[in-house]
Amino acid sequence: QQQVRQSPQSLTVWEGGTTVLTCSYEDSTFNYFPWYQQFPGEGPALLISILSVSDKKEDGRFTTFFNKREKKLSLHIIDSQPGDSATYFCAARRTGGNNKLTFGQGTVLSVIP
Amino acid sequence: GPKVLQIPSHQIIDMGQMVTLNCDPVSNHLYFYWYKQILGQQMEFLVNFYNGKVMEKSKLFKDQFSVERPDGSYFTLKIQPTALEDSAVYFCASSLRRNTLYFGEGSRLIVV
Structure with missing residues (x-):
């Protein structure tokens, strides 16, 4: 069961356009939501x-x-740039937990010049 | 920004052999984590570690997995014996307190 669902799976936008990524979650005890950016071959x-x-x-x-x-x-x-091309992950953390992050599936963003 | 270093970056290993993945966390950080990412999928929590002890581990953290940080050196993830399904990228992360996680670049493990 996916605790954090992310969409779309992939997205292509033109340079200068606006990118919108979304996530949803079930657990109401989640209280902190970071977004991570990951380039190929690198860590988030x-x-x-x-x-x-x-x-x-x-x-x-x-x-x-x-x-x-x-x-x-x-x-x-806003004003998406080719350098924004990466995979974006939303994540969630529970109140009072051990700082464990639960990640979404990620969105691969391509910004075309 | 703060850097987490991981060694090796890539490793190919025969099924059944032991592998040790090493992580050099940010110098003053106190909390350490391992995440597993299978190609094209999200990162999944394996374990976190503080003050010499495992705080929490997921169901992915099988009995064949172990972590330690002997004498403040590398934070290590050991898999013994390895299985085909252990093939993945393993990310180490560290945090000063229960706040922002800083990730390394990952260790790509291929079990053949």
Whole structure:
């Protein structure tokens, strides 16, 4: 059973366009949601994160939105660049847990010049 | 940013043999993790480790798996004996406290 579901599996956008990735989850005890960016041959790197007490967090061209009622979150990338081409993972962590992250399946993003 | 180093980057090993994957975590970090990623799939939690002890392990952390960090050196994942289904990329991560995880570049293990 997938605890964190991510969509789409892959996505292609034109340079300058807006990318939208989404995740949903079941476990209401999840309270921290990081997004990781992974380039081929590299490990995942934290991109942006949000706590369940917030509904939006912005960092430059990257914004994550959180909807607690619907148990959904999204990552928006404005003015997408070819250098943004990577795999993006959403993840979730429970309150009071051992800092264990549960990852979604990932979205492979290709930004075409 | 902080770097987690993993050795080896790639290893091919015969089924049944032992393998040790090494991780050099960020120097002042206290919490250590191993994740497993099969090609095209999400990363799955194996185990986390703090103060010389396993804090939590998943059902993927089979009896053939073990972790240790002797005398503050490498944080290691040992698989003995290896099985075909152990073929994957293993990512080590570390964190200072129960916060941001920093991942290494992974060790690709191929069991033949």
